[in-house]
Amino acid sequence: MTATTKPPSALVALTRNNTFLGFMFLLPAAVFLLCFLTYPLGLGVWLGFTDAKIGRDGVFIGLDNYKALASDSVFWMAVYNTVLYTFIASVLKFGLGLWLALILNENLPFKSFFRAIILLPWVVPTVLSALAFWWIYDAQFSILSWSLIKLGLIDTPINFLGDPNNARASVIAANVWRGIPFVAISLLAGLQTIPQSLHEAASLDGATGWQRFRFITLPMLTPIIAVVMTFSVLFTFTDFQLIYVLTKGGPVNATHLMATLSFQRGIPGGQLGEGAAIAVAMIPFLLASILFSFFGLQRRKWQQGGQD
Amino acid sequence: MSISEQTNTQTLTDDAQGMSYLNRLPRRIVVLYLPLAVFIIVLLFPFYWMAITAVKPNSQLTDYNNYSPFWVVGPTLDHIKYLLFETSYPGWLWNTLVVSVCATVLSLAASVFAAYAIERIRFKGSRSVGLLIFLAYLVPPSILFIPLAVIVFKFGIYDSKLALIFTYPTFLIPFCTWLLMGYFRSIPFELEESALVDGASRWQILVRVILPLAVPGLISAGIFAFTLSWNEFIYALTFIQSSENKTVPVGVLTELVRGDVFEWGSLMAGALFGSLPVVILYSFFVDYYVSSMTGAVKE
Known part of the structure; x- marks a missing residue:
């Protein structure tokens, strides 16, 4: 090369600057996320401190919304329901999902076919499958009640959605139904990375089936369990659709979750400020589960011998 | 790694x-x-x-x-006939399709650039941007819908398909970016380096080298994003008022359910037909779907 080569123009120099390039490439995604995610998140926190109503900008009223909520028995009922719903549904999803994953991890005929149809409840829109559950839970013509009566187990139809405790159990069952496939298929992916040779070595050493599960499968699976269950808890905690379709929070507010209560107060009720305050009250729980997920991920890298 | x-x-x-x-x-x-x-x-x-x-x-x-x-x-076939010819159901199907396709395409485009920038351009702070994207994935719609309703209203797109097309990417972009980052990471650096040596620009590298290799990742992300937007409910319920703009889940629930006499037949037909498109799509791409679901968890 001779010395006559022109120095690159400013524009070319700019396109070779990684920081500038990275910024340009990130711009579309960043604009979207700032406008429709970060800004609303901040606006939501602000709205929680105002008395905004639909069609009227609110004024700052400090902690009044939260004070009102603190003495609101419906709100505390919703908190109680949310925690109960999340806890019971997550435990059931984990137990049943792990069981199903272990079954699918065996040598079965038509394994991929089974795997495919098992995911269906997760693929189908929740609202639409919830409608099917609504019909299954019908007070008069429930197919479940009918079957149980025919089997001679009960005498009168079960009032699935009309009684508070029945309604809670029913929505939890529907949520578990929808959540099992996600847990099972994700855990199955984790199970398939556990080498069979470990199991063979352990059984040569005289380990029983339970011991192999307890000391090989479970420890190897822990990192994925942590992540899967964090997601599952997150989705369950912020669930809205199932309750909205099945009970709309009823009977007499007994099955409201925080999300449905926030919707009811905020949108049909018009109290945007109060609705936003309820939504903000969910954030501490979300942070707790995100931290849980973060440390789960960290531990996984360390276990696999990777850095950082 | x-x-x-x-x-x-x-x-x-x-x-x-x-x-x-x-x-x-x-x-x-x-x-x-x-x-x-x-x-x-x-x-x-x-x-x-x-x-x-x-x-x-x-x-x-x-x-x-x-x-x-x-x-x-x-x-x-009475229930199905009733559904297709005497309700706005076909319109809802069309709306859902338009919204899902637009939101998916928009999110995929933005995510490809973002994921490439984070994973390969390696500007200052790219790792923390990656972490922020992951955190954005964890922000659930049920705490965003009230402020978003206010914003959508101020933008003047309330009660239009645009409201959904612009808000769905809030959960699609983080997901797609996260997934594509994983795919881009698996493409060897050497390919890019040799393209750079041959004088390719960043743009050419992305379009001619990276994207063709990341097609499976694009399909996975696209399928999953489409399903997520098809199934979305709370935004569609909040931002859409008029019957002709509703999506299938909202339309079926708010318009086919009236009074105390439920027409279970047409309601179930509506649920069935609303599920079919995603189920068909899913049945063709099971493996992509599974890999994107478990990929988001594993990465």
């Missing part, structure tokens, strides 16, 4: 059969096939019930004494 990938491929190619051949048949039936059958029946029964209700004549629908509820005598 490379070490773990190596061990992963090793275990995947480990062709040991496992020890299940040691279990004899009766034991396998009790331990495996029976629970599996129960799981499958429970997981699929609501769909069966949905389908059978959709074709049952009204006279059989609630008459469990004379007709077995589990079967249908003389199936009818």
Whole structure:
């Protein structure tokens, strides 16, 4: 090369600057996320401190919304329901999902076919499958009640959605139904990375089936369990659709979750400020589960011998 | 990371059969096939019930004494006809399709650039941007819909498809970016380096080298994003008021359910037809779908 080569123009120099390039490439995604995610998140926190109503900008009223909520028995009922719903549904999803994953991890005929149809409840829109559950839970013509009566187990139809405790159990069952496939298929992916040779070595050493599960499968699976269950808890905690379709929070507010209560107060009720305050009250729980997920991920890298 | 990938491929190619051949048949039936059958029946029964209700004549629908509820005598298409010709259902299907396709395309485009920038351009702070994207994925719609309703209203796109097309990317972009980052990471650096040496610009590298190699990732992300937007409910419920702009889940719930007399037949037909498009798409791309679902968890 001779010395006559022109120095690159400013524009070319700019396109070779990684920081500038990275910024340009990130711009579309960043604009979207700032406008429709970060800004609303901040606006939501602000709205929680105002008395905004639909069609009227609110004024700052400090902690009044939260004070009102603190003495609101419906709100505390919703908190109680949310925690109960999340806890019971997550435990059931984990137990049943792990069981199903272990079954699918065996040598079965038509394994991929089974795997495919098992995911269906997760693929189908929740609202639409919830409608099917609504019909299954019908007070008069429930197919479940009918079957149980025919089997001679009960005498009168079960009032699935009309009684508070029945309604809670029913929505939890529907949520578990929808959540099992996600847990099972994700855990199955984790199970398939556990080498069979470990199991063979352990059984040569005289380990029983339970011991192999307890000391090989479970420890190897822990990192994925942590992540899967964090997601599952997150989705369950912020669930809205199932309750909205099945009970709309009823009977007499007994099955409201925080999300449905926030919707009811905020949108049909018009109290945007109060609705936003309820939504903000969910954030501490979300942070707790995100931290849980973060440390789960960290531990996984360390276990696999990777850095950082 | 490379070490773990190596061990992963090793275990995947480990062709040991496992020890299940040691279990004899009766034991396998009790331990495996029976629970599996129960799981499958429970997981699929609501769909069966949905389908059978959709074709049952009204006279059989609630008459469990004379007709077995589990079967249908003389199936009818009345409910489906009613749904397709006397309600706005076809319009809702069309709306859902338009919104899902637009939101997916928009999110994919933005995510490809973002993921490439984070994973390969490696500007200052790219790692923390990656973490922020992951955190954005964890922000649930149910705490955003109230402020978003205010914003959508101020932008003047309330009660239009645009409201949904612009808000769905809030959960699609983080997901797609996260997934594509994983795919881009698996493409060898050397390919890019040799393209750079040959004088390709960043743009050319992305379009000619990276994207063709990341097609499976794009399909996975696209399918999953489409399904997520098809299934979305809370934004569509909040931002859409008029019947002609509703999506299928919202339309079926708010317009087909009226009063105390439920028309279960057409309601179930609506649920069935609203599910079919995603189920068909899913059945063609099961592996992509599964890989994107587990990929988002594993990465």
